Amino acid sequence: MLEGIFTGFSTAFTMANVGWVLFGCLAGTLIGMLPGLGPITAIALMIPISYSLDPAGGLIMMAGVYYGAVFGGSTSAILINAPGVASTVATSFDGYPMARAGHGGRALAIAAYASFAGGTLGAVALMLFAGYLAALALAFQSPEYTLLLLLALSSVVVFAAPAARLGSLITLLLGLMLGTIGTDQLAGIPRFTFGRLDLADGLNFVLVVMATFALAEAFRMVLQDDPPAMPDVSSGQLRLSVEQTRRLAPVVGRSAAIGFLTGVLPGAGATLASFFAYDVEKRVGDGSREAGVAAPEAANNAASTGSFVPLLTLGIPGSGTTAVLLGVMLSYGLQPGPRLLSEQPEIFWGVIASMYLGNLFLLALNLPLIPVLARLLRVRSTLLIPLIIGFSLVGVYLTTLNGFDLYLMLGLALLALALRWFAFPLAPLLLGFILSGLLEENARRTLFIAESGIDVLLSRPAFLVLAVLLALVWLLPLWQRFSAGRK
Amino acid sequence: MGYRLLLIALLLVGALYTLAARRIPMDPWTAAELINAQTLPTLYGGLLILALLVALFRPAATAIQQSARAPAPGGRYLRLAGIGLLVAAFILVLGWLTLWPALGLLLFATAWWLGERRWLPMLALAITVPLAGYLGIELGLGVYLPD
Numbered sequence: 001m002l003e004g005i006f007t008g009f010s011t012a013f014t015m016a017n018v019g020w021v022l023f024g025c026l027a028g029t030l031i032g033m034l035p036g037l038g039p040i041t042a043i044a045l046m047i048p049i050s051y052s053l054d055p056a057g058g059l060i061m062m063a064g065v066y067y068g069a070v071f072g073g074s075t076s077a078i079l080i081n082a083p084g085v086a087s088t089v090a091t092s093f094d095g096y097p098m099a100r101a102g103h104g105g106r107a108l109a110i111a112a113y114a115s116f117a118g119g120t121l122g123a124v125a126l127m128l129f130a131g132y133l134a135a136l137a138l139a140f141q142s143p144e145y146t147l148l149l150l151l152a153l154s155s156v157v158v159f160a161a162p163a164a165r166l167g168s169l170i171t172l173l174l175g176l177m178l179g180t181i182g183t184d185q186l187a188g189i190p191r192f193t194f195g196r197l198d199l200a201d202g203l204n205f206v207l208v209v210m211a212t213f214a215l216a217e218a219f220r221m222v223l224q225d226d227p228p229a230m231p232d233v234s235s236g237q238l239r240l241s242v243e244q245t246r247r248l249a250p251v252v253g254r255s256a257a258i259g260f261l262t263g264v265l266p267g268a269g270a271t272l273a274s275f276f277a278y279d280v281e282k283r284v285g286d287g288s289r290e291a292g293v294a295a296p297e298a299a300n301n302a303a304s305t306g307s308f309v310p311l312l313t314l315g316i317p318g319s320g321t322t323a324v325l326l327g328v329m330l331s332y333g334l335q336p337g338p339r340l341l342s343e344q345p346e347i348f349w350g351v352i353a354s355m356y357l358g359n360l361f362l363l364a365l366n367l368p369l370i371p372v373l374a375r376l377l378r379v380r381s382t383l384l385i386p387l388i389i390g391f392s393l394v395g396v397y398l399t400t401l402n403g404f405d406l407y408l409m410l411g412l413a414l415l416a417l418a419l420r421w422f423a424f425p426l427a428p429l430l431l432g433f434i435l436s437g438l439l440e441e442n443a444r445r446t447l448f449i450a451e452s453g454i455d456v457l458l459s460r461p462a463f464l465v466l467a468v469l470l471a472l473v474w475l476l477p478l479w480q481r482f483s484a485g486r487k
Numbered sequence: 488m489g490y491r492l493l494l495i496a497l498l499l500v501g502a503l504y505t506l507a508a509r510r511i512p513m514d515p516w517t518a519a520e521l522i523n524a525q526t527l528p529t530l531y532g533g534l535l536i537l538a539l540l541v542a543l544f545r546p547a548a549t550a551i552q553q554s555a556r557a558p559a560p561g562g563r564y565l566r567l568a569g570i571g572l573l574v575a576a577f578i579l580v581l582g583w584l585t586l587w588p589a590l591g592l593l594l595f596a597t598a599w600w601l602g603e604r605r606w607l608p609m610l611a612l613a614i615t616v617p618l619a620g621y622l623g624i625e626l627g628l629g630v631y632l633p634d
Binding site: 173177381385387393397398410439444451 | 534539559563567571574575581586590612632
């Protein structure tokens with residue numbers, strides 16, 4: 001493992017890659033800070049740039065964009081009560097009242113330090129456990145992967161809020177359906193192509209990501225009112241006293257642990273982690289507003305790092321953002337999963353090592369820049385919307401060089417807008433779209449194996465463990481309903 | 488668009504998709520497989536129809552979706568339609584004008600349509616972004632673009 005860590009740092013610490021992490025963090029912060037634009041949109045907008053880099057550099061830059069966008073999202077949540085993504089909603093509960101009371105700078109500083117600590121603790125945990133999990137995953141074959149994929153897809157629905165489960169299921173199924181467009185990989189049969197060659201290879205994933213997140217978000221901004229005015233942030237507020245740091249350290253430690261463990265679970269992700277940590281802090285902590293900002297921020301950053309565990313070690317994305325990163329990796333010809341560690345350790349460990357760099361840059365550069373960056377929130381929507389539309393169209397055109405894809409993108413963006421307008425979550429759609437092909441391929445292989453007898457599957461311990469886990473996940477809503485009925 | 492109208496539109500999409508899935512042409516060997524080219528699409532389509540029917544007839548199951556948004560003011564739908572037309576026009580002229588000039592026009596026209604009337608920011612947006620794209624992406628990163 002030590003050799004791997006050394007390889008990772010030597011990959012991440014080249015001048016070029018340090019520059020790309022820095023660029024990614026800044027770009028991610030800028031985009032994530034804009035209301036409504038979260039990590040998925042930020043990553044989607046940067047995909048065309050990443051294609052011009054080598055795989056290690058591209059993924060390291062994307063990881064920087066991810067952390068930057070998570071960090072940037074908390075700024076709009078605190079300053080204008082406009083959390084761009086669900087994972088920063090909990091931050092706004094106490095962060096926005098602090099900003100309204102004139103303590104916006106302090107809230108931002110707490111968010112930045114908690115993010116740094118949460119992200120760094122998460123990176124340490126990832127470094128310690130990723131290698132072991134990858135070694136274990138080498139024994140996984142199609143039957144286990146089928147169950148893992150079903151587990152990831154089911155978790156997205158089951159771990160959603162009870163009132164949002166049906167909405168998540170609907171968008172997940174839409175994503176799975178979009179993933180079936182194109183030539184069937186095993187039989188070579190065209191499906192849903194309507195005789196068009198443009199559809200023979202299926203929908204391009206950049207197209208789907210840009211349409212459902214970037215372009216649909218720009219359209220939503222056209223329909224919605226402008227964000228409220230933003231309070232001023234002076235740089236003098238961006239420091240914490242020793243006493244404050246001492247008081248918040250255990251909060252950050254607890255929340256980072258909660259965040260990392262929640263982030264590892266497929267489908268759970270940063271949103272669940274941030275609410276969970278906030279709730280725990282309100283129950284066991286001192287209940288202060290500072291702790292209310294620190295807890296969700298440490299948790300969502302640790303969860304973002306934790307979500308890399310299933311992606312890098314098993315090749316299974318646990319969230320919409322890591323699903324996009326999986327798409328980027330597949331575009332590079334990389335196969336994330338246990339073999340990535342043995343065949344391309346410089347990429348596996350390089351991405352992990354870049355997390356330290358990313359967190360450091362976020363703290364060292366972004367915090368002092370917050371008063372400047374926060375002015376971005378004042379950019380008029382009349383200029384911001386054309387920029388988002390232009391970037392997303394150019395991003396898809398540079399990837400596919402096909403005008404027909406842009407029409408598809410427009411149609412898909414309008415569908416996504418309608419779904420988004422009624423609060424249907426779109427991350428399950430993305431996850432379903434990206435995992436659709438993998439699920440079908442592995443399910444067919446599994447049934448091929450099972451033709452020689454079901455006992456072949458039942459004799460595999462990992463298969464049995466995953467089957468039990470899957471059954472538990474499916475039973476969870478029933479158990480919740482039963483226990484609620486008893487109360 | 489009303490919430491129920493969206494569900495009905497999705498239901499129609501689900502039904503058409505399922506119908507198309509049942510008509511995917513297959514050779515006898517593929518058809519004999521337990522999971523063939525039709526199986527999962529048919530399953531997805533069927534499940535979607537089922538989920539949408541539940542959403543339609545059990546309103547409590549999608550309480551979040553139903554209470555999500557009040558309709559936007561009428562004028563804003565017109566603005567959105569205009570943006571859609573501008574994007575379609577951009578795609579149409581892309582082949583003649585090439586990417587960067589078409590992008591400049593799109594940025595300018597979209598900003599104007601959204602109500603921006605300050606010439607300096609509009610021109611800055613329409614000139615600097617395509618220029619930066621041309622210099623950075625086409626020349627700097629060497630990304631190939633068709634003429």
